[in-house]
Amino acid sequence: MSKTPPARGNGKAGWLLVILLVLIAAGGSAASVYFLMDKGAHGAASTEATAEPVAAPIFVPVAPFTVNLRGEQREERLLYVGLSLQVTDKASEEFLKQYMPQLRSRLLKLFAAQTAAELMTPGGKDQLSAKILEMLQQPMATPQPTLRVTDVLYTDFIVQ
Template sequence: MSTTRKTPWLLMSLFILLMAAGSAAGTWYYFNNVERSEAAKVPEAPAMVNIAPLTVNLQSAQHEQRLLYAGFAISVGNKATQDFLQPYVPQLRSELFKLLGEQDSSQLMTSEGKTALAAKVLTLVRKPLTTPQPELSILDVLYTDFIVQ
């Protein structure tokens, strides 16, 4: 009679131990995979094409001598675009000299003027540089230097 009474407790104890071990194993597996997936989701640093600062004479309504010193970084979506644009930086600088020289100094002093100029530069950078040209992923134009004097 004592053997039959111990058997249910022994089976229940064994079942509880198996459940605890399974729970511990599942928790360990979950946290190890969450750490790996979070490490895999870390975004890459954006690819940039830097354009050295340019100094240009500006137009002024009062016919004063004004200068603009501006540098840019082109944010691109992939390494292929970055590699494609790098040899064309001198061509981009030449086009930027022309564009920046047409700007009015009083407009560039305002935040709206700087935003409008960045949009113009973005349009300029997105123009085809060669024929045929592969599909480029140009995301944004950022100022790295900006002085109006």
């Protein structure tokens, strides 16, 4: 009796089919990643092109000055302070520059009414900023444009 091996399918054809399917899947994945990344780049570019440019901040510097503070029990205290006011428009900037002597006078009076103990805490500085913003709501001239001051930024602040 002669033994013949059992009939098998062609093994090479099966492997070729598997390799061909893997290559097609890899090619499809690569193509989809390429198109998605390309679409994302164009989408981001179009978003950047349509977004409005952020306006540069406008700061009005107030030169530093020294103020005598109210002291407890007759002690002499000084405040050395410099600040900048952040505004949102050129009209507010120009007005504040034009009326700087009046602004400095009002600030001097406001600072002189403070105590050293109040100003040495972070909360005290925040309260002072709020008082400055409130003070800027009082008109300095007639007519006066609406002052759009958004922040008080301390550039120098020493209590001695």
